[in-house]
Amino acid sequence: MNKSFIKVSAPATISNVGCGFDVMGFATNIISDEVTIALSNRKGLSIKKISGDGNKLPYNVETNTCTKAILSVLKSLKLNLGLEVTISKKIGFGSGLGSSAASAVAGAFAINELLGRPFTKYELLNFAIEGERIASQATHADNVAPCLFGGFILIRSYNPIDLIELEPPKNLFCTVIHPQIEIKTSEARKILGRTIPLKAGVAQWGNVGALVAGILSKDINLIGRSVQDEVAEPKRAALIPRYYEIKNAALESGANGCNISGSGPAIFAFSKNENTAWQIGKAMKKVIEKEKIKSKIYVSRINKNGPRVIG
């Protein structure tokens, strides 16, 4: 260890991307969680401060996604260092923007950097998944993987984990609206049920295949046509006031595809240039304002970097 302190940021991510439920996600530049780890004289791992969470996150290192990921790393190395963690939440809790994944990735990435990189990013993935599992109560990597690797990620298989990085078109812009309401990932999962009609499945994997083809062939029109969801959207739309009206507003403003980000309430829309992307955001905001719900609008290219050391 050649440092006594490290500060990292890990970006918000958009998972599912319409059709790719539990298998696709991409990293954005819109906001990032920040995590600091400092060597301490106190024994063991502890959380010094959590900010930006509205006092919702636990200080218990075993039940906090960030420190759980750090603990997983330390445990596998059989290390028991004195460490103090500071977590600055920027990504809204229950926003659908991979908030818990970002904290888990930031934790795993930070401790790995502090220790001089004993693990590759690929090896870090499982530690970050360990942390994120606490929040979502399910093993899925469609936020964690793009947060850690950056870019657009397809998860072919969970056992063994098999990730495919998909190089997106440079001019693919993403608008995000984050209505200031909260949806718990675990609750958004419960409403899905355990089976789907075979017909819906066929439509879903047709779209997943086409979305991958659209990304790899840099065809934003095809990407837009493929951002459809037969599985989660029909059920989760009810959790977001005026969801279909917002989606229509985005599509009428020139969006190439629009859908729920993760389990919502954030909604994303693709477009081909920054100006259109902002117009889409305005149009979406106008709709949600009818419900007297505040919202934040973001525009971003795909983030190709993943987490960064910032101090």
Place this chain on the structure above:
Amino acid sequence: MNKSFIKVSAPATISNVGCGFDVMGFATNIISDEVTIALSNRKGLSIKKISGDGNKLPYNVETNTCTKAILSVLKSLKLNLGLEVTISKKIGFGSGLGSSAASAVAGAFAINELLGRPFTKYELLNFAIEGERIASQATHADNVAPCLFGGFILIRSYNPIDLIELEPPKNLFCTVIHPQIEIKTSEARKILGRTIPLKAGVAQWGNVGALVAGILSKDINLIGRSVQDEVAEPKRAALIPRYYEIKNAALESGANGCNISGSGPAIFAFSKNENTAWQIGKAMKKVIEKEKIKSKIYVSRINKNGPRVIG
């Protein structure tokens, strides 16, 4: 019309390709059905002769897939010509190699050529689907589309029809074993049921996305890992004697992925060179011979052409 006679061939196709149930298929060079259409003094459309079908196909032009496709073309042009059709079946009936699709495509393609191409290939697709529906009792295009367009085809959507042509790696070889037993497409559909577990769906669309990525990035190892099926294979395997033993023999002989072709009993396996492809075929044949079932072995690159005028 500048001809009074045309003869065309349309190739055998492999649909599903493991994970892509009802949405993926590719054309092969292994065998082709042949269809001849000749102007006749007799009024209307009639079938002069069908060979190679073991007397199983109907001479009624409304219930024969080939002539049904021809009739659909003629009807849309409001033509009522005197035409005699000769059908030479080379692709085994109920083989899982797109036998009915090839006859339908050959019919639609032949009449279009004879009439001086009033329709584009894209427009012909629906006529061929009309014909094929008679055999499969379901609207699906995962044999018809690759048979008509050649190459590797992904069907994103059926309504409206949205096809994506995927350029496969040049050194992708396909071994096919066709055990000489018959499975009816309509019966192989019935055993699937109407719902699937969400978990199986997630695995399926992860593999479909990865298969598309593997094809477009010319990564045959990734193609091989993605040729998996959570939906049809577990149920249809029971229809093919020693299926899993055949599959294992293929994989142990160097196959990059192996699965049921369409609804079977034909089985396909991918590999990276012709020599390996033949070794795989031998190994598969050895297993099915334990059941005293005769089989044919074929090796082919992906057929990029689709149907051809041969006379």
